[in-house]
Amino acid sequence: xxxxxxxxxxxxxVVVLVIAAGVASWWWMRMPPYxxxxxxxxxxxxxxxxxxxxxxxxxxxxxxxDDVTIGESLxxxxxxxxxxxxxxxxxxxxxxxxxxxxxxxxxxxxLENDRDGDGDPDVVHIKLEVAExxxxxxxxxxxxxxxxxxxxxxPGFWTFVxxxxxxxxxxIYSMAASPLLRMPSPTIRVEAGDTVRVTLENTHYLxxxxxxxxxxxxxFLDNPLHGEHRGxxxxxxxxxxxxxxxxxxxxxxxxxxxxTMLYHCHEQPPVHVMMGLMxxxxxxxxxxxxxxxxxxxxxxQVRHPAAxxxxxxxxxxxLLYQEVDRxxxxxxxxxxxxxxIGKATTSGFDITKASSEYFLLNGYSFPxxxxxxxxxxxxxxxxKLRMANGGDDRSIAIHTHGHKLAITHYDGIEQNPSAWIxxxxxxxxxxxxxxxxxxxxxDGLHSYGQGVWMVHDHREKALTNDGVFxxxxxxxxxxxxxxxxxxxxxxxxxxLKPFFTKEFYQRKFPVWASYDRDRMLVExxxxxxxxxxxxSLAFLAGLALGGVGLAGYHFGRTRRVGR
Amino acid sequence: MRRARLAxxxxxxxxxxxxxxxxxxxxxxxxxxxxxxxxxxxxxxLRLPEGQHVHHxxxxxxxxxxxxxxxxxxxxxxxxxxxxxxxVEITVKAGKKYARQYPGKMFSYDRNEWEAGPCTRVKxxxxxxxxxxxxxxxxxxxxxxxxxxxxxxxxxxxxxKTGTFILPSTxxxxxxxxxxxxxxxxxxxxxxxxxxxxxxxxxxxxxxGDRYPDRYEVxxxxxxxxxxxxxxxxxxxxLMFWFGRKADQPxxxxxx
Numbered sequence: 001x002x003x004x005x006x007x008x009x010x011x012x013x014v015v016v017l018v019i020a021a022g023v024a025s026w027w028w029m030r031m032p033p034y035x036x037x038x039x040x041x042x043x044x045x046x047x048x049x050x051x052x053x054x055x056x057x058x059x060x061x062x063x064x065x066d067d068v069t070i071g072e073s074l075x076x077x078x079x080x081x082x083x084x085x086x087x088x089x090x091x092x093x094x095x096x097x098x099x100x101x102x103x104x105x106x107x108x109x110x111l112e113n114d115r116d117g118d119g120d121p122d123v124v125h126i127k128l129e130v131a132e133x134x135x136x137x138x139x140x141x142x143x144x145x146x147x148x149x150x151x152x153x154x155p156g157f158w159t160f161v162x163x164x165x166x167x168x169x170x171x172i173y174s175m176a177a178s179p180l181l182r183m184p185s186p187t188i189r190v191e192a193g194d195t196v197r198v199t200l201e202n203t204h205y206l207x208x209x210x211x212x213x214x215x216x217x218x219x220f221l222d223n224p225l226h227g228e229h230r231g232x233x234x235x236x237x238x239x240x241x242x243x244x245x246x247x248x249x250x251x252x253x254x255x256x257x258x259x260t261m262l263y264h265c266h267e268q269p270p271v272h273v274m275m276g277l278m279x280x281x282x283x284x285x286x287x288x289x290x291x292x293x294x295x296x297x298x299x300x301q302v303r304h305p306a307a308x309x310x311x312x313x314x315x316x317x318x319l320l321y322q323e324v325d326r327x328x329x330x331x332x333x334x335x336x337x338x339x340x341i342g343k344a345t346t347s348g349f350d351i352t353k354a355s356s357e358y359f360l361l362n363g364y365s366f367p368x369x370x371x372x373x374x375x376x377x378x379x380x381x382x383x384k385l386r387m388a389n390g391g392d393d394r395s396i397a398i399h400t401h402g403h404k405l406a407i408t409h410y411d412g413i414e415q416n417p418s419a420w421i422x423x424x425x426x427x428x429x430x431x432x433x434x435x436x437x438x439x440x441x442x443d444g445l446h447s448y449g450q451g452v453w454m455v456h457d458h459r460e461k462a463l464t465n466d467g468v469f470x471x472x473x474x475x476x477x478x479x480x481x482x483x484x485x486x487x488x489x490x491x492x493x494x495x496l497k498p499f500f501t502k503e504f505y506q507r508k509f510p511v512w513a514s515y516d517r518d519r520m521l522v523e524x525x526x527x528x529x530x531x532x533x534x535x536s537l538a539f540l541a542g543l544a545l546g547g548v549g550l551a552g553y554h555f556g557r558t559r560r561v562g563r
Numbered sequence: 564m565r566r567a568r569l570a571x572x573x574x575x576x577x578x579x580x581x582x583x584x585x586x587x588x589x590x591x592x593x594x595x596x597x598x599x600x601x602x603x604x605x606x607x608x609l610r611l612p613e614g615q616h617v618h619h620x621x622x623x624x625x626x627x628x629x630x631x632x633x634x635x636x637x638x639x640x641x642x643x644x645x646x647x648x649x650x651v652e653i654t655v656k657a658g659k660k661y662a663r664q665y666p667g668k669m670f671s672y673d674r675n676e677w678e679a680g681p682c683t684r685v686k687x688x689x690x691x692x693x694x695x696x697x698x699x700x701x702x703x704x705x706x707x708x709x710x711x712x713x714x715x716x717x718x719x720x721x722x723x724k725t726g727t728f729i730l731p732s733t734x735x736x737x738x739x740x741x742x743x744x745x746x747x748x749x750x751x752x753x754x755x756x757x758x759x760x761x762x763x764x765x766x767x768x769x770x771x772g773d774r775y776p777d778r779y780e781v782x783x784x785x786x787x788x789x790x791x792x793x794x795x796x797x798x799x800x801x802l803m804f805w806f807g808r809k810a811d812q813p814x815x816x817x818x819x
Contacts, residue, residue, distance in 0.1 A: 067609050093612050096619035096626070105696070105719055106619070106628050114611055121611055129695065131744040138748060138766045138773035145744055163696070165631060165717060168744040172702065172711050181744060201695040201720075205669040205749050245669050246659035248694040248720075291609045336748055337667035337777045 009550065016543075038525040043513040046503035049151055051496055052076035052371060052486045060487065066094045068291070071303045071315070074480070076371040076487035079296070080179065084303045087162070087295040090121065103180050108163040109294050116193070119289035124190055125197040126294060127163040130204035130265075130277070131181045132156070134329070136336045143333060145169050145177035149324070149358060150365040150465050152502020156329035157276040158265075160185035160210075162295045163201060180297060183363030184390065185263075185279030187296035187318045189306070192258050192286045199250040200243050205338040206345070207242035207267050208277065209234040210251055213431060214261035214412055215281050217253035235266045242267040245338070255283045259412020260386040260433040270351040274328055278390045280318050280433075283412075284308060299362040300373050305384075313437075314381040319373070321398070321428070321457065321473050323391035324358035326466070356393065359462040361473035366465070367499040369475045370488065375438065378480050379450060383438040389428035396462065398426045400438075402453035403477060404445055409435035422446075425458060438477070450479035452489045465505050623710055625726075630691075630718035632726035634709040637684070641705055641731035644682035651683050655699055657718075657741070657751065658692035665768040667777065668750030670697070670741065675753040675767050677739075678760075681732035688725040691718035698741040701755060705731055736760035 004012075054076065062072040065085035073079060082101030086094045090111030091104050099106060111121035134143035134154040143154050145168050164180045190196050200210050211234030219239070221232045231239030232251055243249040265277035280299060284292050284306035293304040299318040302309075309316050331344040358365055362373045377383055385405070389396050406420045411433050422445070426434055439446035456463055456474035465471030478489045498504045498514045512521045619626040623634045640647065656673040665671060670693075679685055689699045700715045714728040734757060741751035750768045754760065763771045 089609060092628075099619065099626075100624065106626060107719060112611065120609070129743075133744070135745050136748065136775075138775050138777075141775055144748070163719070165626070165719075166633075166715075167700075167742040169742070172713065177744075203695045203743050203746070205745060246693040246695055289608065335777050336773070336775075337779075338669050338749065339667060340777060340779075 006554065038527050040519040041523050041525045043509055043522065045498060045509060045514070046501040048497045049500040051367065051500050052488045054486045056080070057486070066098050068304060071305070073301050073303055074376050074483055074487055075301070075374055078487070079298070079301065079303055081303070083297060084293060088291050088293050088304045103164050103166065103178060105163040105165040111294070118287075120191065120291050122191070122193065123195045124294060125199065126188060127199045127201055128160045128210070129163055129201050130158055130208050131161045131168065132158055132204060132332060133177055133181060133183070134333065136333050138336045142175070144175055145181060146175050147177045147182060148368070149183070149360060149363065150368050150471060150505060151500055152505060153358065153365065153465060155324045155326050155358060156332040157183055158204060158272065159183055159276045160279060162186055162297065182298050183276050183360060184299055184320045184322055185277060187280040187282060187299050187320075188263060189282045189284060189292045189294055189296060189302070190255065191290055191292055191306070192255055192283050195252065195254050197250050197252050199248055201248045202243045202245055205245045206342055207236075207244050208265045208272065209236055209240075209242045209249070209267050210263055211235055211266035212251070212253060212261065212263050212281060214259065214433075215253060215263065215283065216255040216257050217251070221252055257412070258283045258285050259409060260388065260435055261412050262388060262390075262431060262433070268346060271328065271345045271349055273390070274325055274351070274392060275345075276322070278320075278322070280320055280386060280388050282318070282386065298372065309384055312382065313384040314378070315376075316384040317375055317386070318362075319385055319387045320362055320390050321388065321396050322360040323356035323393065323462070324360060325354045326357040328354065351392070356391070357466040359391075359457060359464075359472035361475055366471045366474045367496060369473065373475045374483075374487070374489065375455065375475065375477045376480060376483060377438065377440045377477060379440050379442060379447075381440045383440070385436040385438055386433065387426060387428065387436060388433045389430055392430055393459070395427045395429045397458040398428070398455065399458040400424055400453065400455050400477065402448045402451060403438060403440075405436040405438050407434050408437055409433070440479075450481060452479070452482045452491065453477040468505050468507060469511075470499065471505065628719065629722040630716065630724050632724055633715040634713065634728070635726045636708055636714075636729055637727045639708050639729065641682070641708060641729060643732045644729070646682070647684045647729060648680055648682035649684070650686065651679055652686045652688070653677055653679070654688045654690065656690045656692060657697040657699070660692065662750045662768070665750055668768055670746050671750040671768055672699075672753055675769055677753065677755045679730055679755060679757055681734070681758050682730060684727060684729045686725060686727045687716065688723055689716040689718055690723040691721060694720050696720070696743055697746070697751065698743060700740055700742050702738045703735070704728065704737070730757050734758040734761055736762055736764060738764055
């Protein structure tokens with residue numbers, strides 16, 4: 001074949017380029033014909049969970065069980081009254097039916113010995129286990145036992161659990177965690193002056209301790225149950241070695257001061273605290289006949305408030321804010337061998353590079369928070385909130401819509417009432433606590449009147465579940481007329497259904513798809529591929545390839561000639 | 564599913580005092596005499612009980628501070644058993660130390676497989692050697708005798724409990740585990756085979772492997788890789804040489 005000369009080739013290329021430039025300019029300069037943009041895409045809602053499964057309507061009213069008065073709790077998922085009765089009266093003192101209904105072991109909360117003769121027990125022995133939620137199984141490829149913080153969201157957790165009896169799941173047909181196995185670690189509540197023994201029965205496969213943060217406790221114990229002089233501070237590096245798997249350790253304290261404090265595991269705290277091993281510890285004033293609610297599973301409303309609280313407040317709530325690093329939680333799903341998990345959660349984890357994806361209030365993220373963490377009020381009430389930050393960010397910033405609250409205590413220490421600060425954003429550094437009084441007097445300052453008012457962290461990322469709004473630790477202050485019989489508030493805004501699907505938090509269901517009546521906002525359909533476009537693309541690609549080939553040919557020819 | 568109440572073994576006594584099995588309570592465990600209630604107090608009023616409740620029996624659950632036996636059955640025959648074929652006693656020990664023989668596990672039983680004949684009455688003693696809870700929970704028994712189809716012993720700490728159940732005649736492998744979170748996953752699982760059983764279950768330490776096994780770091784592959792590569796290289800070079808020789812030889816048609 002005769003090879004065309006360089007000159008001919010150059011002419012051909014120039015002519016082609018000129019024609020192409022001409023066509024392109026015509027295309028740009030012409031009046032474009034109208035072509036309708038693609039229509040709005042149809043989205044089907046996934047399986048919608050019932051916003052309130054309403055499993056235990058009989059648990060809501062005020063009731064008396066084994067002589068224990070249990071206050072009304074109007075949430076969708078109120079605390080089990082039998083459980084409240086068992087932890088007020090002691091698992092050693094309640095009836096068999098109550099104990100069985102509570103799910104607790106008989107030695108979970110042993111109350112005895114009214115030392116000061118004031119009508120309530122003064123020696124408290126609490127046993128805590130450590131449970132793993134959403135862990136790995138060598139047999140199935142889903143997390144066990146399953147605990148969802150929001151639809152379809154199951155991060156790995158470790159949590160303290162008041163010693164249960166029986167199964168870790170709801171029943172033999174379910175892989176869902178039993179109601180005692182949940183986030184956060186339960187609130188512990190005792191009376192000042194009580195001798196409190198807390199036994200850590202380490203049912204988990206890694207070492208753990210308990211450190212009583214801000215709670216008066218002796219550094220050493222000389223005459224404990226173990227009969228030896230040993231540390232009592234829960235810090236493995238200074239006080240005593242951590243409690244190994246399958247072992248137990250008893251801490252003893254007789255707190256002299258009242259206040260809202262904390263307890264948490266101090267073994268590898270950058271991991272163990274973030275995995276969920278932290279709870280609120282409340283020391284109540286010593287009063288006669290003061291049977292306090294020793295354990296508040298899942299925190300939230302205290303259905304049997306202590307005597308001093310009942311005198312001053314209509315109701316009381318424990319609010320523990322936490323955040324979740326999904327990658328850390330995933331470490332327990334990646335392996336079954338405790339050595340591999342141990343490595344992944346120590347040298348394999350770097351908290352300085354960690355970030356949080358989920359934000360919890362009392363163990364749930366929105367929308368599940370409205371099932372179990374509403375603050376239900378009536379006008380002209382005073383409600384006590386004990387707020388704690390169990391997270392790791394610089395601070396949280398809890399904002400109350402419609403209300404300004406007074407801070408009565410910082411870190412459990414009561415302020416002089418003249419120094420109380422009233423505000424509507426409460427910043428808490430990690431591990432800080434605030435006692436707040438929510439006053440529902442409609443005076444334009446304390447309350448702006450009845451309604452359904454949001455309570456949320458004003459770090460806007462904490463309003464999301466892994467970046468998807470609405471989620472996070474938001475909850476509501478709900479005035480009773482706005483509460484339905486099933487414990488859900490009457491909402492006047494958008495349909496909540498999409499938020500009760502896992503697809504919404506997987507970003508598969510667009511935010512406005514459920515109420516964009518005119519269908520003018522939701523995502524457009526994808527455009528069908530155009531024949532002209534495809535052909536042009538192919539032509540251009542061919543041209544480029546040909547150009548490269550031509551250049552190569554000429555390069556080779558030049559070299560040959562040059563030689 | 565509603566919990567069957569057929570096997571209500573004992574009268575429903577909500578509180579039974581059993582001084583015989585009373586725990587060695589601490590000195591201060593003795594309840595103080597309750598103060599007389601002040602006048603004008605609303606009822607009901609909580610009081611520390613006079614005695615300690617140490618034993619509960621209720622709906623197939625026999626519970627005290629040491630633990631519980633659920634769905635004990637010493638007499639009721641399964642429908643397919645004309646009579647009890649025999650009595651066997653099985654002792655199961657549970658604890659962390661039994662997992663030492665299985666690297667990567669944390670809790671286990673002293674044995675992970677037990678055998679029993681059809682229609683035998685099994686008296687099972689469960690000894691917990693750890694100061695934490697452990698369970699021996701067996702699933703798959705007939706629902707009409709065992710609510711939730713299970714027989715269950717739970718021991719709350721270092722103690723033991725004994726319970727009895729009667730097996731049906733079917734040749735079957737029963738699933739046994741400790742249902743405390745992560746105890747089965749970390750090794751506390753076993754199987755009870757009746758008449759040789761009908762196969763094995765997954766993840767029985769020492770007997771059956773995992774459906775989703777762990778991946779471990781792969782050790783030094785240097786020598787096997789170098790040897791393998793060297794061998795393959797030599798083989799390849801040899802083949803090329805041989806083909807080359809073949810190609811260089813003039814074919815019969817090109818022969819001069």
